[in-house]
Amino acid sequence: MIEDYLKEEVGLTPKDAMEEASRCLLCLDAPCSQDCPAGTDPAKFIRSLRFKNVIGACETVRENNILAGICARVCPTEKYCEKACSRCGIDKPIHIAKLQRFITDYEACTKMNILSKMEPNGKKIAIIGSGPAGLACAGYLAKMGFFVTVYEKYSKAGGYLRVGIPEYRLPNKVVDEEIKKISDLGVNFIFNTAIDSNKLEELKKENDAVIIATGFPKGKTLDIFNDNKKVKIAVDFLKEVKEKKGKIKLPESAVVIGGGDVAMDASLTLKKLGVKTVTDFAYEEFEYFKASKDELLKAREAGVTILDGYIPVKATKSGVCTFTHRIIDSKVQIKTPLIILAIGQTYDLDNLGLSIEDFNSSDYRIKNTNLFFAGDLAPLDKNVVYAVRSAKEVTNRIIDFLKEGK
Ligand SMILES: Cc1cc2nc3c(=O)[nH]c(=O)nc-3n(C[C@H](O)[C@H](O)[C@H](O)COP(=O)(O)OP(=O)(O)OC[C@H]3O[C@@H](n4cnc5c(N)ncnc54)[C@H](O)[C@@H]3O)c2cc1C
Ligand code: SF4
Incomplete structure (x- = not known):
């Protein structure tokens, strides 16, 4: 339902954040920091947090990453800093994204003003x-x-x-x-x-x-879907939903095509907005999935049926879509009032x-x-x-x- 679409996951409490920071091994070589593409330096801000210097942590995060509050929510950290974290070898990585979110939420609610600028240079x-x-x-x-x-x-x-x-x-x-x-x-x-x-x-x-x-x-498309009124491009669909704050008329069932994060976003958005049956067909098999594990898990938990390894081969104007499996001998035919194409952007x-x-x-x-x-x-x-x-x-x-x- 719309409230579900509009509701963000809650962040860590101060106690939870301190406990998570206290799991950090304070590694001298800081592999997490080496693997942050933006140079946010998680080792440094987690160290500050561990020693209860929240303001210092805020300064490190914002000085190093001008979009720190956004990255804290959407960065695929499992591919970067959290993958490199030394705690992976012991139990599980430090939840760096959640700590960054705690820090940037603190910065926002205390209205800190960290960024400063140099004198104009005339350019x-x-x-x-x-x-x-x-x-x-x-x-x-x-x-x-x-x-x-x-x-x-x-x-x-x-x-x-x-x-x-x-x-x-x-x-x-x-x-x-x-x-x-x-x-x-x-x-x-x-x-x-x-x-x-x-x-x-x-x-x-x-x-x-x-x-x-x-x-x-631009969302990519395939020739078999040309001029098909049942088809929407995923990025156009997600734009419409976000602009209308979820107030959009949807059918009882839908098919999503794609195996990346955009496909998972489209599938989960449909579920959150009350579409009963959402079936996602993905080119890749699960072990090679492009979507982050977290997004894939959330979509499956919400009840999205994901069929991996399938490619669309035919689509009629009445919404009958045929898929064949890339490896095994399998063909699936499905009639749907809505097809969302999430096969990449260009x-x-x-x-x-x-x-x-x-x-x-x-x-x-x-x-x-x-x-x-x-x-x-x-x-x-x-x-x-x-x-x-x-x-x-x-x-x-x-x-x-x-x-x-x-
Ligand atoms: C549904 C979806 C989910 C995603 N999820 C994640 C995620 O969880 N984590 C993550 O890290 N990344 C995610 N991404 C990818 C991420 O959003 C992009 O990599 C990022 O936005 C690229 O930034 P950009 O500034 O290059 O381009 P964009 O964000 O595309 O911004 C380009 C801007 O240029 C404007 N523009 C275009 N042409 C012109 C013109 N001629 N004149 C003036 N303005 C113009 C556009 O209107 C737009 O505002 C997601 C992408 C999508 C579509
Ligand atoms: S790699 Fe992990 S344990 Fe080591 S400093 Fe970074 S967050 Fe802490």
């Missing part, structure tokens, strides 16, 4: 896109004294943070709080403005550098007059231009913590570029 930067990459670039550059303007095609900032990740995992209230920290650094936001190739040429002339952070906004660069090959460089710069890029467009993992990492790296890259002129 201007334009950023296209206000998803996590655009936001983090804006924050880091504003801190360094740049005059930053962010152009966003929608009426609000956040990208997939606002219109993709479901409310029960990432409430818009948290997104708003993190964006406020960035706008308080003096960042100028211009909304309802989609940049095209002509405007891009203007921005290149008017600014010392331009960052493209337009992400992967770039949309046509209006900017650029091609994806332009974004292949490891130094975040389009060759021989003052154009830089970050986030999903960079050849890195496609998630929020990597968006933050790319923002830190592109900030340093732009500082070098403006110093050296190359």
Whole structure:
């Protein structure tokens, strides 16, 4: 039901957080910190927490990761810091994400103001896109004294943070709080403005550098689903649900196609909104699933039936969908009023007059231009913590570029 969709998991109590921090081995080599893509330094903030220095922990987390409250909720830590945690060899890893959430919730409820900025340096930067990459670039550059303007095609900032990740995992209230920290650094936001190739040429002339952070906004599809009215693209569906705060009319049953986190988000969202039968068909078998274990478990616990190893081979306009198994001899036919396609997202660069090959460089710069890029467009993992990492790296890259002129 809608309340279920809108309700976020509760965080740790102070006592639980201190107990969890006290399990930390205070490792000298801090493998958790080495494996955080954004350099959040969990070993340092957990040490502060262990010695009851909550304010110090807040400072470490926010100074190191400008989107720390968001990462605390959505980072796939099981692939990074928690996988590296030395306690894995004893019992189970320290729950780093939950501790980070405790710390950033403390920061929010005590209204701490940790971020500061340097004197203006007279340089201007334009950023296209206000998803996590655009936001983090804006924050880091504003801190360094740049005059930053962010152009966003929608009426609000956040990208997939606002219109993709479901409310029960990432409430818009948290997104708003993190964006406020960035706008308080003096960042100028211009909304309802989609940049095209002509405007891009203007921005290149008017600014010392331009960052493209337009992400992967388009959901992929398959030819067999063309012009089929029963089909919705998962990212469009999740956007509609989040914008309407869950108030959307749904049928009694639905099929989801895909085995990644977006497919799990679509499946669980359907269940939370009261759809009785949700069946997910995934290309991968369970052991190779792309979705995080946690998301997969939650979807299964909510009653989503997941059939692994199947590919869709036919779909009729009346909603009869046929799947065959990739390995065993098995065919499944199912009639459904709604098919949600969650088979990946891709770039949309046509209006900017650029091609994806332009974004292949490891130094975040389009060759021989003052154009830089970050986030999903960079050849890195496609998630929020990597968006933050790319923002830190592109900030340093732009500082070098403006110093050296190359
Ligand atoms: C449903 C879903 C669930 C996810 N769950 C997680 C998760 O749990 N954990 C995680 O780490 N990651 C998750 N991700 C991935 C994560 O959201 C992305 O990797 C991240 O948002 C990429 O950031 P970005 O800034 O590059 O792009 P985006 O977030 O896509 O932002 C791009 C922004 O650019 C704007 N834009 C595009 N073109 C133009 C233009 N021409 N002019 C002006 N503005 C433009 C868009 O409107 C948008 O606001 C999820 C993604 C989805 C879709
Ligand atoms: S690796 Fe685990 S046990 Fe070691 S410092 Fe990091 S969180 Fe603590």
